[in-house]
Structure formats: structure tokens, C-alpha cells
Amino acid sequence: MTSRPVPSTRPTPLADADAAKRAYELDRAHVFHSWSAQATLSPLVVMGAEGSWVWDGDGTTYLDLSSQLVYTNIGFGHPKVVRAIQEQAAKLATVAPQHANAARSEAARLIVERAQQIGGVSSGDGDDFTHVFFTNGGADAIENAVRMARLHTGRRKVLARYRSYHGNTTTAINLTGDPRRWPNDYGAEGVVHFSGPYLYRSAFHAATEEEECARALEHLEQTILLEGASTIAAIVLESIPGTAGIMIPPPGYLAGVRELCDRYDILWIADEVMSGFGRAGRWFACELAGDGVRPDLITFAKGVNSGYVPLGGVIVSTAIYDTFATRAFPGGLTYSGHPLACAAAVATINVMTEEAIVENADRLGREVFGSELAAMARRSPIIGEVRGVGAFWALELVRDKGTREPLVPFNAAGDANAPMLKLGAACRQRGLLPFVNGSRTHVVPALNITDDEARYGLALLEEALDDVARAVLDEDS
């Protein structure tokens, strides 16, 4: 175990082994889990959580470097958000979406206010964000954004990148560029994939970020021309691809996408479901593109209310709003703008503002994660690359730093994936919840994790990576 002292913020929960045992048994008997072979599962029973920590039935605590599925952006149990949900439940626990209600109106105002900062001053050309269409999560935000884009442009095709995730509804999973699409791919009409910038594993034989950016844009333009610009409604792009590997777009890439969209009259849908609400040290990661660069539609979910109650949505610019000003938008959801979810969003956004949590994410990236992870990479034989910003970091794991052979093959399963399973187990054994995907582990904690907690978590992660390195290198020698 690390010699680093345990942070003073670690809670000391009471054990409740009987309740945990019952939860586990009922789960195994009756709960059907996502993305899994059911009979192989052995889920951790989480009995409670506070800040960046969760605990199980034995009272064992785990530091959460994953913020669950990258969404508890303000950590667990923030008292102001919990109180806001309780008060809203007592006042108006639910109401149908056709009625206005205070929680939803205020959530929309706060979200729009933040989106209006993207890219500096609006061009006045219909690019200002004014309205929010609320959904229950990220995938349905994507569905509805694409529907809006298709109706607005009168075109069917939608371009998305390989190495992306956009959700698990029909359009969203078909837009997805990772192996979760394969078993769900019934050939959604009009979806076309292209390669985005990813210098470490460049599809364009580029040696520098500048080359990667120029060639990725050239490839995107070729794709547009060969598919027929007049058939394409939108390009859907995670501003920073998240689960697929946290590839920060090189300077100029998002501006180049905007420029191509303008040239060919295509809409840019920025998927900010994971990268938004502070994750990248900005309210929206597309702000990294700089002044004058704004998407046409933005999808969000997760961090908007730290996932305390399911919520997502589409932020709509005036040009698209105008399309539906006198013509009905043919879409809706029973729980669109649910008051409990919106009250949680209002409280979360206010807490993030009052406690400067977005600024803290930016600082954590610059002062803690950037330098600590770079030093870890120098010490470790299996960390090939570290990249990220804010509280959004990926460690690319390799068998050989020279050849960049991934630690496990693409979409590995079973024995081929053993090193990554070992990494997960080695982390949990040390009291750490990691985010593990493919040949990568991501450091994506709550944005208000303390510096002590962050450094402690990295020390545990390094020990776990050392275990894996020893096992893999022994096997290879």
C-alpha cells in the first residue's frame, strides 16, 4: 500500500453486511444489467457515498476516480443539491411537460446563459443559444438533436467519427464509433463515419498536431464531398471524445469543422454529454476552440446535475428555433424537464458557480493531473501516452512504448483482456474505483476532488499499474 497518508476526508461509514448481502442476492436474482453477460457479473454493492468516496456493506471505502460513468461532477451528496431535490419533491414532485414550472424555467435560463458564452460574442446570424429541449439523458438528447437537424435542413445523412460514443438509442448507437455499435448495427439510414484527429494512433500518418489537424480536416472534407454535401444534415462530434479515449482536438480542428459546416450548409451538433458542465475546466469543452467558434446544437446530460436525477437536453440556437417557431417539432418525452431533475440542475449549476468548481477542474488539470500523470508515465513501462485537460485524463497503456502495441487488442474479451481486468481488480483491492476502457484507464474524478484525494488516488493507481506491468512483462519475457 502507498506510503502516502490517507486523506482526512475519507469517511468512516458503519458496516451493514446483512443489508449488502440481501441487495447482492436480489440483484443477482432479479436485475438485468447493461452491456453484460448476466451470469458472469459480481457487482460491488454500494451502500452509501459522500464527496469523492463510496463504501460497501463492510464499511470499506473506495475513492472514485471515475465519478461513476463520468457524471458526479460535484461529487456525491452535495447538501445544497440534496436539499433542493427534497424541497422540490415536497412542492411539486412531478408535472407534465406541457406545463411551465419554475424549476425547468430556471434550469433552462442558467444553461442558456452559460452556452451564450461559447465563442465570445454572437455573430447575430442565428448562432445565439436561446432555448433548451429537455430529455431524460444523453442518448435521447442526440436523437432529438439529429431530428431537429434533419427537419431544419431537409437532409437525411449524419456524419460521426469513429472512436466516439453517442448513446444507446437507435440513432445514437448507430452514430457511435466504438464496438458497442457492432451488435446493434442494423444500418441506420444515413449514418456515415469518418476518422478524427488522434495523433498517438494517427489514421493519417501524421507526425505533428498541425499535420494531424490539417489531414483530418482534409479527410472530413473529402467525406463530405464524396457523400454529397447536399445530402448531409449534420456532423455529430463529441467536443472531446470521452469514453473513446479523451483525444483533445488539436488547435484549429473544431474551428475547421465549423468552417466546413458553414461552407457546405451543414449543422454542427456538439455532443457535450460527457465533456460539458466543467469536465474540461470550461462549462463546455467546445470553448477550447476559441473565439468565434460555436456549434449549432449542443447535447448535454450527466454533469448538468451531477446525475442526482436523470436529465439531458439539447441547447438550440436561434436559427433552428425559428424553424420550429410556427411549425410543430414532432418529438417529446413524458418526463421532459422533470421538476426534480431540473431543481437538481439549478442547484448544481449554482453550486458550481458559487464554489468555482469549473475553475477548480481547470486548475486540477494544470497543477495536479498534468504533472503527476506525466511523471507517472516516465516511471511506468506501460503508460505510452497521457493526455487530457481539466479533470478529463486518459492513460494509454501499451506493451511496448516504442511500437505502441496496445496493452490488449482492440475490443479484447476473455483471456485477451486479462491485463485490464487485473488493473480493475488491483485498483479495487486498494480502495480505488477506476475507469477502464479498452487499453486505457481514465482519470475522471469529481471536479471538486481535493488535491490530497487526487494525489492519493494517483498513488494507488500507480501501484495497480505496476502490478499489471510486472505481470505483463513477466509474461512477455
Ligand SMILES: Cc1ncc(COP(=O)(O)O)c(C=O)c1O
Ligand atoms: C458523449 C456521450 N454522448 C451520449 C451519451 C449517452 O448518454 P446516456 O447514457 O445518458 O444516454 C454518453 C454516455 O456516456 C456520452 O458519453
